[in-house]
Amino acid sequence: MVFNEDFLHYVWKFKLFDFKDLTTTDGQKLDVISVGMHNLNAGPDFSNSRIRIGDTTWAGNTEIHLAASDWEKHKHTTDNAYDNVVLHVVYRNDQSIAAPDGRTLPTLELRDRIPADLYLRYHQLLLVNERRIIPCQATLKTVNAINLHSWLTRVLVERLDKRTSAVIDALKNNQGDWETTFYQFLAANFGFSVNALPFELLAKSLPQNILAKHKNNALQIEALIFGQAGFLNEEYLDEYPQRLKNEYSFLRKKYQLSPIEKHLWKFMRLRPQNFPTIRLAQFAALVIQSQHLFSKILEFKDVRDVKELFSNIDVNTYWETHYRFDQESKLLSKTFGKASVNLLLINTVALMLFAYGRHYKQEQYVDKSLLLLESLPFERNHVVDDFEEMGVKIKNAFESQALLELKNNYCNHKKCLQCGIGNHILNLK
Structure with a gap:
């Protein structure tokens, strides 16, 4: 199955893996108290994680890779920003890794802990049928009106917040x-x-x-x-x-x-x-x-x-x-x-x-x-027309403006794992 690190970030962030009898790759008992905060900037992938290994509780950062060897490929060993990594989460553990301070880095392998149906939904959502207008075109109808409106409200505020920056710059001038x-x-x-x-x-x-x-x-x-x-x-x-x-x-x-x-x-x-x-x-x-x-x-x-x-x-x-x-x-x-x-x-x-x-x-x-x-009535444009054809009932400009933001800043870039609609579809039981 083909996927990328973003998928592993998603799995870790929303705890979508099997927690039963968790151990590190060297056999120590592992408890995940908190996955931490997702870091979208430079540095470790999740900050302020809390884990327990054996009888010791650790607080620090979590780094995620497809393969353990990616740690060295990305030159993290010589980067002090990774000194406080307390857990290395990987899909495949292909080698033992040393932290920048020389200690063996505790590692959790997820290869056999991610539900197969989650793989399938992710694959169908992101990696097939490139000619779709949006990745979830075939499954958008499964999202109920309440969840859809909730996410559209959030992306509309994102849109207005971004455009507000230009207003404030002009105001200063x-x-x-x-x-x-x-x-x-x-x-x-x-x-x-x-x-x-x-x-x-x-x-x-x-x-x-x-x-x-x-x-x-x-x-x-x-x-x-x-x-x-x-x-x-x-x-x-x-x-x-x-x-x-x-x-x-x-x-x-x-x-x-x-x-x-x-x-x-x-x-x-x-x-x-x-x-x-x-x-x-x-x-x-x-x-x-x-x-x-x-x-x-x-x-x-x-x-x-x-x-x-x-x-x-x-x-x-x-x-x-x-x-x-x-x-x-x-x-x-x-x-x-x-x-x-x-x-x-x-x-x-x-x-x-x-x-x-x-x-x-x-x-x-x-x-x-x-x-x-x-x-206000919704405006007419090709984005609105496309969503209407997909069965979305658009009532006003609030929703049409939100759909523009959704299409241009999520769908076009396949940010399904950061999208409330994508999350809802991936988590359908």
């Missing part, structure tokens, strides 16, 4: 200003994946406090946003872009602004409704209608209140008949769609609430973040 940090993340997410970078650069090149000074003049807000985006360096025939250009020319000099390069914006393979010009117009409309947006988000009592902040955004009527400057099109409303609002709530609002709660250790904001995700 913004001297602790949450409104500015929110504004920058909101802008980046207005570009979705295709135009996230130029939107982020735009927000960083156009401080929010400048926009606030012109909150009562919609044309100037639009001029600042389109100008800083690099769209007002050309000559236009239509009156609207001409007026924007005139306003921006004055404001650019007043605030000594430098626009980003227009070529950064991508139009190719986008539906016209998603053209960056339309997204910029919608972003301008939100800025015009909203002041101190993050403060309002922190104060919301009902999720409907925060959704309302992003609803009914009135875009300049020019865009009802245009997708680009000077290029007239059929009459069509360019209001910010419900699906787009939901994506902003998922990727910006929920994240920022979570980060704020984590940063200040105020769990009510973490709870608000999770409650918001539970209230």
Whole structure:
């Protein structure tokens, strides 16, 4: 049977081997009091283990190998980090091993102590049918809804914790200003994946406090946003872009602004409704209608209140008949769609609430973040579609975001032994 050290780590960690009449390889009675803490960094595999050999209780580290000889192959004998190893756990004991201090290292051989059906489930889960979308595709239906939801809750929090690191880094760069940090993340997410970078650069090149000074003049807000985006360096025939250009020319000099390069914006393979010009117009409309947006988000009592902040955004009527400057099109409303609002709530609002709660250790904001995700419909993408085809019933964005994390950071890397779903499948009786 083929397996690796990760499998032995799993067997040791969850005590899935036969404990009856345990002895070391040299015949001494062995009791495992505590397997210790799994160490995922450099050094011995498990720390703070407690074992009893004969009448002596030992506290220290446990090292795990497929074969005892791997100890020397990995040069542990000359590594002081392994001085405090009190037990060597191996699948196959092919030689006697000396610890760095010269003593014979107590060894436990697991070869005849691991249940055969555990081998089989592991083999079926990880090592066969490489064309599966996820390793447990064939057995996922055996996991009950309670166990599935419990694990999805954990991986969702992992996802938000990782993304929180980027928020805190930005917060430091913004001297602790949450409104500015929110504004920058909101802008980046207005570009979705295709135009996230130029939107982020735009927000960083156009401080929010400048926009606030012109909150009562919609044309100037639009001029600042389109100008800083690099769209007002050309000559236009239509009156609207001409007026924007005139306003921006004055404001650019007043605030000594430098626009980003227009070529950064991508139009190719986008539906016209998603053209960056339309997204910029919608972003301008939100800025015009909203002041101190993050403060309002922190104060919301009902999720409907925060959704309302992003609803009914009135875009300049020019865009009802245009997708680009000077290029007239059929009459069509360019209001910010419900699906787009939901994506902003998922990727910006929920994240920022979570980060704020984590940063200040105020769990009510973490709870608000999770409650918001539970209230939003799940987004459509190929990962969600795949899980639906496997029979997973997805109810909201809370679950779809968790499934993205599960697929990208567990399933794709075959981390089944670190996954609650994989553990459940392997431990089925």
